[in-house]
Amino acid sequence: MNQSTNERFSGMEPGRTAVFTDSRNEAVRAFEVQELCFRYASPFDRSAGWTLDELSFQVTAGEVFGVVGPNGSGKSSLLKVMAKVLCPSHGHVRLFGQDLERLSQREVARQLALVPQESLQVFPFTVAQTVLMGRYPHRRERAWTAGFGWDAPDDIALAEQAMAEMDIAHLADRLITELSGGERQRTVIARALAQAPRVLLLDEPTAFLDLQHQIEICSIVTRLSRERGLTVVLVSHDLNLAGQYCDRILMLKDGALFRIGSPDEVIRPEALRAVYGCDVLVDRHPESGRPRVTLPGLASR
């Protein structure tokens, strides 16, 4: 039984690797964002400021790219624009050289998966069904059964693998409405992995997770990035997490780019004071040597 599963998975492996790896990996830009402006169209308030203001940056294929900034600095909006969930007011976003505007929603979803900040589900779908939804953009529709046919064996196998990777295989038949916040979050990440994307966009992926699963998700994400060349864009409040796992970090202030670069270049006391308006301690992580942010102790106030 187990033997056959392993065989099936190893059988899937070549196809899966092909999805992730890119021979031109080094030079490829996963994202090119040019002079991107965005605001929420509001019929009542024409004076509303820009949520995203003249942003230009690039994300290299295969890197783990962090987006940090205070509440309301436009982090989530940026991620949604990059996923074509929202459309930019001005400017361009290119995904592997192709303008997002010219790609259909489905073509985008084949290359890119978004894990939103919150995902509420009121209907009793099972975990397995939810993860299988990630295969939707890859489904081949036949004219007669469009929107209706059964899940193909390869789709099921990929969903199975994604669930095993996120450690929710044992929850497959549980209802998503009955899960804890962390289990639900892992289900959503598994759904994104089942999409077999080249780019994974994560919006506060560790917000509802306990320490163990925080570490695990970050490790899985970095490992996928290393092994398969998966590009990861990670929005996080947690500066330590961003500093620890990201190759480069973009710091936003009021929707505009404040600083971009390696964690060492971005996570500095003066930058944090300018953006967050408070003093913190920045030292080095004893193991990795990466910058570490600590809240000021009582004595220093």
Next chain:
Amino acid sequence: MRQPGAPNQPASRVEAGSFGADAGALRSTTAIEQVDWRRSPILTAGRWTWAMGTLSLAGVVLFLLCLQFGAQHVGLGDLSRVLIQALRDWRSDREAVGTTGVILLQVRLPRVLLSLFVGSSLAAVGAALQALLRNPLADPYVLGVSSGAALGVSLAMWLGIGGTVLTLSALPLCGFAGSLLSLAVVYRLAASYGRLPVHSLLLAGVILNAILTAVIMFITSIMDPNRSAGMMSWLMGTLTAPAYPALAVLTVYLAVGITVLMRQAQILNLMTLGDESARALGVETERAKKLIYVIAALMTGAVVSVSGMIGFVGMVIPHATRLVLGADHRLLLPASALAGGIYLMVADTVARSLLAPAELPVGIITALAGGPFFLYLLIWRKDRLA
């Protein structure tokens, strides 16, 4: 890495302990745990066939049963004799099938068929609206969509459009216009910042319902009293035996509607995740929403034009079906349609047999059965609707 966070995992699925040895190391991409797809309920062709087969069988049995009841009871023997004879000769006049045959074929059969179609459509529309609005309490009646259709139809009747040769097509189309308009209004009223909170949606529906009902009542009171009595009973939700050509036209409307909705089943599944997630998974949400809203309004308009406002079928049936068969719309939509048809067929049989030879509007029966269920959901399960 074997997870300590998964204590409820049966031992058989934990593979070798050797994997647990390198705790802290990452699991390789090869699956260690195996998902048992026989237990985990994803929708399979077998499950679908089993559920739909059972429902269809129940439908056929109840269909034959419902034909027997009414002002005059017809035994199974007479029933089958008449049905076989009518099918063989393709005639339904008195010489061919006798008085009982005429009652059965020209009064009871079209009405039972009508109740089946109306019930299926209401339930299918309800299921689709619930998914789209992400609200298990949505239903064309509760949201005021039925009242919109009713207003369109009453206006048409008042202005005399319905009295012309166009009867077959004009009334459903007026109902369609009314329901589309009220659906748009409810949506605009309830949506705030791209979200549709459960309670503001219901509130908007209730208010719109009240306003539209008042306008309908106004029209009824300035109408010719002879016609207004019939209209009142129609408004409460009454099924009257239609002529076969009218039934055929209605069937086309509803069959097309249900087919289109079923082809959106997979998209409806994704829409329950919310607009943004659905878009990120490759659904053209705006196009899908427009199509489904228009189809829902069209079907509601057609249904209301023949049967008035029959409440709660569209809410109760999909909800109950979902509890039993799960939330996947590939099964939920057709199963709800079947169950809704059966439910309304039985309710209408009760409505015309309970006080025979007098009749109750079937809307009273469905509201009496569905209203308490709605309250139960609202009060005892509100934590899960938040």
